[in-house]
Structures are given as C-alpha cells and as structure tokens.
Amino acid sequence: MDIISNLALGFSVALSPFTLGLAVIGCFLGTIIGALPGLGPSNGVAILIPITFTMGLDATSALVLMTAVYYGAMYGGRISSILLNIPGDEPALMTTLDGYPMAKQGRAGDALVLSGVASFVGALFATIGLILLAPFLARLAYQFGPAEYFALYLLAFCTLGGMASNNQAKAAMASCLGLAIAMIGVDDNSGLPRLTGGNLHLYDGIDFLVAIVGLFAVAEVFFFLEGHGRGSSIGVKLEKVRIPWADIVATKWTMLRASGVGFVAGVLPGAGASLGSFLAYMSEKSIAGEKGGFGTGVAKGVAAPEAGNNSAAGGALVPMLTLGVPGSGTTAVLLALLMTLNITPGPTLFTDRPEVVWGLIASLLIANVVLLLMNVPMVKIFVKILMVQPWILLPGVTMISFVGIYSLSGSYFDLLLMIGFGVLGYVLRKLDIPTVPVILGILLGGEMEGAIRNAMVLGNGDWTYLFSSPIAVGLWIAAIAGFVAPMFLRNILARPQAVED
Amino acid sequence: MASDRIFGLVMLFAAAGYIFAAQQAQSGFMSDPIGPRAFPTLIGVVAAICSLFMILRPDPDPDWPAFRTLLSIAFAVVVLIAYAYSLKPLGFIIPTMFAAGLLSYQLSERPLAAVLAGIGLALGLFILFKFVLDLGLVGISEKASPYVPFLQPMIDVVGSFFGWLGSLLPDFRPARAGDT
Structure with missing residues (x-):
C-alpha cells in the first residue's frame, strides 16, 4: 500500500510540535483573513509570503503554514457572507444567497455551524481526492514534453481567462500583460538582458511577489478608499451557538454531492473555487426544484456552496502540485510561494521531494480537523474580530504589505513598482479586466517561453512539432474550447445576484 | 464606452x-531556432x-467614483510613494506613523482616532515584526534617532523583554537554512 506508507511519511513530518503549531497558527490567521471583507485568500496569502520567506522557514514549514492559511481563508469567507451579506472572498458569494436570509430569520448560529461542517466535509473530500488523484496525474505528467507543456499553459490561460471574465478580449489582454512583464530581464537562454530599457533595476526581472502584492493588496486599498470602508456593521444578531444536528443530518447527501461537483471544478485548470461553489449551488438548486426554497434561507442552500467551495479549493491543489499549473487565483499565489522556496512543482516533486508533498497533504488533513474545532465552538471569537474597524484594518494591511516586500529586497524601487501595480490593478478591475491572468502570466511566462523554445529545438524549427502528440492535440482543442465556449454559455451560466436588503 | x-x-x-x-x-551564442x-x-x-x-467593441463604462474620491485615491498614492522613499533613510517607525495615520484619517475622518491608529500601528507592527517574527527591520535609523528622544530606549526595553520571553520558551524551532 503506497498511499499508507506515503501518508505515514507525511504525518511523521506534520506531527512535529513545530509544524503542528504552524498549522494551528495558519488556520487561525486564515480564518480571520477569509472573514474580513476585502481581504480574501489571494490577498492574505500574497501578503504573508514575503514575511514567511524573510522569517527563513524551511520549505515544508512554509508550505504547511501557507496552505493552512489557504484552507482557513476558505472556511472564513462564509462568516461575513452569513453575518454581513458581504462575501469575505469571491467563492463565498454563493453562500450569501441562503446564508444571509437564514441569519435574518434569527438562525445565524445555525447557519455558521452548518456551513462550518459543510466546509469540513468538502475539504476532507477534496483532500482524499488529492491523495488518490495526484500521484496518478503525476505519473501521467511524465509523458509531457515541451510541446505538451506549452499547450497545457495555453489551456490554463484560456480556461482561466474564459471563465473569469465577461469579455474574452479583456481576458486575453490580461494574460498578454502578465506574459509581457515576465519577459523583462535577463533572457535565460542567451544570458543577455532584454526589454529593460537600460534600467539596471529591471535586469533581474520584475519579482512576481511585488506584482502579486501590488495587484491584490494595494489595489484593494484604493477600492476601500473608494467605498469609504462602508458596510461593515453586523446587521443580524448572534445568540448562543448550538449545533443544529437535524440540519446536518438532513443535508448529508447535499454536502457529498456538492463536494464531488466542487472537486471536479477545482481540478480543471483555470476554474477554481468560485466555479466550484457556483456549480454546487446551482446543481443542488435544480435537484431540490421549486419546492426546495433555495434563496430563502434553507439549510441545503447554505451547505451546498460551502462544501463545493472548500472541495474546489482542495481540488485546485491537484493541477498545481502535479503539473505546476494553478487552477485559481489563490493557487497561483501558492505557486508563487513554491517558486520562492525554489521548489519546482510537477511530477518530479512527487519522486524527488516526497516529504514536501506528503507532509503538505498530512498537514491539510490536520488543518481541516483544527479548522472544524476552531470554527464551530470558537466562531464567536471570529465574529468579534470581524468588527475591527476599517480605519485600523486597512492601514495595517498596507503597512504589512510594504514591510513584506521591503524586507525581501530592501529596495525602494520594488516598493514603487508595487504601488504602480496597485494603481494598475485598480484600473484593470474598474474596467472589468481580470487580474488573475496577469499574475498567471508573470508566473508562467518564463516556463512557457522555455517550453516553446525547447519544442522548436526538438522539432528543428518545425511549427507542426507543437501538435505532434495526441496529448498535445487534445490540450490544444481543450484550450480553444475553454476560451470560446464561455462566450456561448454566458447566458446560461449567468450568476444570480446577491440578495438585497 | x-x-x-x-x-x-x-x-x-x-x-x-x-x-x-x-x-x-x-x-x-546558443543557437535556438526562434x-x-x-x-x-x-x-x-x-x-x-x-x-x-x-x-x-467597448463595454459600457464602469461607475468611476466622484472627482473628490479620485483625488483622495491620488493622495493615498502620493502618501504611499513618500512612504516608500522614506523607509530606508528614516527607519520603520516614524514613516509608518505618518502613513498609517494619514490613510486612517482618509477612511474615518476623525483626527484623534487617526493619530492613535498611526501611533498604535507603527509601534504594534514594529514589535510584531522585529521581536515576534524576527525580521531584520530598522526601527529608527541612526541619523534620525537623536531627534526622537524616547523611542530608542523604549525599543531597547521592549527588545530585552522579548529576548527574556524567548529564553523561557523551549527551543523546538528547527535550525534555519542559513544557520551554522
């Protein structure tokens, strides 16, 4: 039994007091990050990466801490959805649809506990799926040469852009922007600088962490200023929290089905947790039919999106770890973490650094249990933290981002660049241009160019080499379909609007 | 449009x-076809x-904020740029007080709360980064410290307190990659 021995290895890494402590801290921080409106998982993980890096944690510890934050943020997103009707992060949007009405009926505590349990079921399902599917996919990935990798990267851009945006031209533009930024600096192949405009600061290229923190965290500051930090008062009462056993038992099949749907959505490159919660909610809504009362505050409507969201978050780790292609914005940020730690994700990760992979998986299982324990009895503490005023929170977050980036390089130039990316992120989001493809482009640009250049070397400059294997052709077809199909599906897949007061 | x-x-x-x-x-010198x-x-x-x-084929225009709001965003950008330039010459604490305080004022428009937020965040975050997370951060640079009477001794006191606290904890932290 390979899996058992691998898991034993993983738990031997994850159960050391230090790693365990990190997992607990990560879960706590993650739940707060997820719960605070405007500080989603991508933001939170992005801000914390430079700090973990500067603290000098080793690869496994850093990875355990950050994935605990990632899972925690997925749990935390539901808290503000239910209590404030503001999704703490994008995937939690679907939870507002039934969570907030349920809270207004005086059942806020029930909704929080039920969604916590649903999160646990979804995340557990996904972690088990990850254990079973990832080694298999890693073996398959050995078949991949440069031509296949190029097609795979293209697929990630096409599906991520296609799904995340309402306008294909804008999504493609965002990808190009990221790729173009990735080209700046010394060319790996020739060792000569290009596209630097003679600026010495740019010879090393633009650090992707600078771009990520700028586009996510600093841009968020400007959005906060625009909104004057509005809408942060809790409108519903939270009395004594009890465990609603009847609701949990009644929704057990909903949770499992939603977990399955979410996991599949998460594994698909570029789809991510938002699509997972969306599909889970919509499929349960159609199963329940008109009489199900979805949208009026029913238990199933709370359980389904939360299970789907957390399951998709776990599923998104599968392509990220096995192929090095992130399935969502936050996993793109986690990929940045791996690259900072000098770990190359991909099939070789499973054979060369099994302690990293299985230590990570074991700590995901541990983090999940910790999160359930934290989120059910201690939910009131997080509700208290939610009441932190924006005029303290926002400057704090800004200063933390600055210190993180500053302590990486100690250069004011990176800080200026980060502010520039913040302004860019604000303008892009205003114009409805998705920012995640920009990040993906900066992260994958070097690899993508390397893949196409190696493919051309192998094929002696013949362009048809890119389509020479069935896997490559399949990926190309999927990429084109993933880019074109959303144009036609957009009317069918229209997202329901959040409930208005 | x-x-x-x-x-x-x-x-x-x-x-x-x-x-x-x-x-x-x-x-x-390496030849590759493309x-x-x-x-x-x-x-x-x-x-x-x-x-x-x-x-x-442009999309409909987004809701751009009012001119006043755009102005306050522009002001925030200027504050952040000034912050970026001043971190190295002045150290962490003083620029952070001003930058955090100004950002806070933009959100709450209450001067006292903003001053308190600035001072509290600067000192609190400094303690967090310097002594709890152990990042190499300069609190007040040597050039600026003679002009700020009480901060440097306070930093020393807090630092020795956390050093004492750290010595009480069992050392289960694995060695760092760079430690020898």
Missing part, C-alpha cells in the same frame, strides 16, 4: 512599443489584437 476605448488605445501603443523593444534583444525575439513579439501582436477589439 470611452474608458475601454482609451485603455485600448493606450495598450495598442504600449504593444507597438513592446514589439519594437523586443526586436532590440540580442541573440546569444531566438529571444519571437515569443515577446507574438505576445505583443496578440495584445495589439485584443486592444483593437477593446477599441472597436
């Missing part, structure tokens, strides 16, 4: 400039096509 068109036009020029700049890249120019050029061309789409 206009926003998309303007942005598309800007990106079109940027793409043209990028394609031009990419042609300046020199080939290395060289360092082809991929950036391809990106530039795709970006230019997308820009044309944005110009020809």
